[in-house]
Amino acid sequence: MSDSTIESTSEDDFRIEPPVINTPPVEDWTSDYDIFDADYITDPVPIWNDLRGQCPMAKTERWGGSWLPTRHEDLQALAKIVPELSSTDPLVVSARDDDRPEDDRAPEGLAAPPITADPPLHGWTRRMILPTFSPKAVATYRPYTEELCHQLIDGFIAEGRCDAAQQYAQQIPPRVIAHLLGIDPDKADDFTTWVRGVLEFGLYDNNIRVKYRDIIRDFLFAEVTDRVENPRDDKLTEYLALDIPEGVDRVRVVVGIANLLLIAGIDTTWSSIGSALFHFGSHPDDRRRLAADDSLFPTAIEEMLRYYSPVTMARVALEDVEYNGVTIKEGDKVLMNFPGANHDPEVFENPEQIQIDRERNRHIAFGSGIHRCAGSNLARLEMDVALRVWFERIPDFELADPNGITWAGGQVRGPRVLPMKFEAGQPR
Amino acid sequence: MRIRIDEDACQGHNRCYALAPELVDVDDYGTAHVLNDGVVPDELIDKAKLIVDNCPEYAIELTDD
Numbered sequence: 001m002s003d004s005t006i007e008s009t010s011e012d013d014f015r016i017e018p019p020v021i022n023t024p025p026v027e028d029w030t031s032d033y034d035i036f037d038a039d040y041i042t043d044p045v046p047i048w049n050d051l052r053g054q055c056p057m058a059k060t061e062r063w064g065g066s067w068l069p070t071r072h073e074d075l076q077a078l079a080k081i082v083p084e085l086s087s088t089d090p091l092v093v094s095a096r097d098d099d100r101p102e103d104d105r106a107p108e109g110l111a112a113p114p115i116t117a118d119p120p121l122h123g124w125t126r127r128m129i130l131p132t133f134s135p136k137a138v139a140t141y142r143p144y145t146e147e148l149c150h151q152l153i154d155g156f157i158a159e160g161r162c163d164a165a166q167q168y169a170q171q172i173p174p175r176v177i178a179h180l181l182g183i184d185p186d187k188a189d190d191f192t193t194w195v196r197g198v199l200e201f202g203l204y205d206n207n208i209r210v211k212y213r214d215i216i217r218d219f220l221f222a223e224v225t226d227r228v229e230n231p232r233d234d235k236l237t238e239y240l241a242l243d244i245p246e247g248v249d250r251v252r253v254v255v256g257i258a259n260l261l262l263i264a265g266i267d268t269t270w271s272s273i274g275s276a277l278f279h280f281g282s283h284p285d286d287r288r289r290l291a292a293d294d295s296l297f298p299t300a301i302e303e304m305l306r307y308y309s310p311v312t313m314a315r316v317a318l319e320d321v322e323y324n325g326v327t328i329k330e331g332d333k334v335l336m337n338f339p340g341a342n343h344d345p346e347v348f349e350n351p352e353q354i355q356i357d358r359e360r361n362r363h364i365a366f367g368s369g370i371h372r373c374a375g376s377n378l379a380r381l382e383m384d385v386a387l388r389v390w391f392e393r394i395p396d397f398e399l400a401d402p403n404g405i406t407w408a409g410g411q412v413r414g415p416r417v418l419p420m421k422f423e424a425g426q427p428r
Numbered sequence: 429m430r431i432r433i434d435e436d437a438c439q440g441h442n443r444c445y446a447l448a449p450e451l452v453d454v455d456d457y458g459t460a461h462v463l464n465d466g467v468v469p470d471e472l473i474d475k476a477k478l479i480v481d482n483c484p485e486y487a488i489e490l491t492d493d
Contacts, residue, residue, distance in 0.1 A: 127457060130440065130456065130457045130458055131456040131457065133458075134442075134454065134455075134456050134457075134458060135442055135445060135446070135454060137456075298446065302443075359478060359481075360478070360481040360482065361482060362481060362482055362483065362484055363484065364484045366441060366484075368439070368484055368485065369439060369485075370439065372439040372440060372441055372484075376441065376442070377442055377458075380446075
């Protein structure tokens, strides 16, 4: 491990007190929706279904203002309005860097390309990382992920209960990403805290967001610059060696890409794993069926991705965009409600029924268009391994305290506390 | 029957490859390519229909030729 800004920082600096969200009650979801409303976070599906029927492009002035499409067809179309609907500000609530002194702001262009980029920056940065995530490339991470999942279960199986979000789902993606990048996997808990600081708590508290964004930036700058001096056999070193356009700061680009992999690869996938365990812990028939027939894992995973799609991204209009009878004004945000699209009855038969053998499932949980999640194959691999190993070791389990479950929402939706009980077993 | 993939529309979701590696391959950048000029043997017609219906980008079509 190189010297970094992290080791000198005390534990306490990484502990986040979740800010209290005070949102006035929503009277009219079509014109005043609130993605941080408690009902929306806990179960947004009925709200999307209402909106889809009466106002497919809902609008709000809350949280800086945005549009919320809910139809599959609209999400597909809006995702292709590029670059007018730009990805340069993809969080559902914009950061307010203007509150800070000029020299204290994130360097321009650092961000996290390609997710924060439009063409042409988008194209060449995306090509830098896509080979890392091809189906064949991600398969090489299966053994590491399997061993990791077994070790995690060894840690709690004798107790007969665990928090399946915090002790299992949350532990997997940060270690896989760290392993992939060549960063110390023991930093996993820090990564989780940092990423939640940016994507979860930071959405409604700008100071938290900026603080953790800066911690991540400083950490990655130290990691990447160290590899310039001391190349290693890892992805960061590989990315540094790729062809990039002339005049571009190589270190900055690789820091941005590492930032993306860290931020986009952690609480997204952990949310999906957690939501799937929530589902099977609360639906014994589906749990028994999957435990008895492992050929159902592929369709079950796609159905979990459809029904519990974790990620909402945003676009910002660079100019006025006329779409389907509304004018998306320059500067307006559009929330790319892929999760809502995945409940559209125009595309999905009985969308409110979870069918773990659903064969026709054109979901867009990983987005649509040029920003399709670059890590989708890795996410699927992690879900597959996490669920298969769990079902192999703990085939019989149920929610221990349905009222004790907490969900996060906004940018990434999934359970954050998920008490589960099962018959105590033996560590390997 | 034959499948065709619109490689400009394909965004590398790789659903087709996961469902029917007998019919498509994907390159390092995730773009899908038909195998065997897209010719679908009779026993794989159901799978071919499945990949058409699962492509998130509507990039695959099945034709009679």
